[in-house]
Amino acid sequence: MSFLNDFFSLIYPNVCMACGKPLFQYENCVCSICLHHLPQTDFHLYIDNPVARLFWGKVHINSAASFLYFNKGGKVQHLIHQLKYKNQKQVGTFLGALY
Numbered sequence: 263m264s265f266l267n268d269f270f271s272l273i274y275p276n277v278c279m280a281c282g283k284p285l286f287q288y289e290n291c292v293c294s295i296c297l298h299h300l301p302q303t304d305f306h307l308y309i310d311n312p313v314a315r316l317f318w319g320k321v322h323i324n325s326a327a328s329f330l331y332f333n334k335g336g337k338v339q340h341l342i343h344q345l346k347y348k349n350q351k352q353v354g355t356f357l358g359a360l361y
């Protein structure tokens with residue numbers, strides 16, 4: 263079975279959804295380097311975070327947060343594009359579980 267997996271991965275390599283480099287067998291969806299450098303906001307730790315402030319005076323909410331900072335052309339944008347435009351649903355599952 264492992265031989266078949268290795269052979270299959272030669273033809274269709276699993277690649278990092280953030281940087282496009284091949285994944286090691288122990289990695290899933292995002293390589294260790296990208297995973298380590300994902301720009302986490304930690305907004306969920308603060309009730310008055312920048313995302314929550316967007317809603318102040320407009321809509322009553324209990325809390326709001328975002329998981330990652332978004333930079334145009336960055337790895338987070340690439341991840342979101344994989345999910346949104348390339349039908350790579352595992353990116354959503356991966357990020358949701360990570361959050």
Ligand SMILES: [Zn+2]
Pocket residue numbers: 278279280281282283292293294295296297
């Ligand atoms: Zn990567």
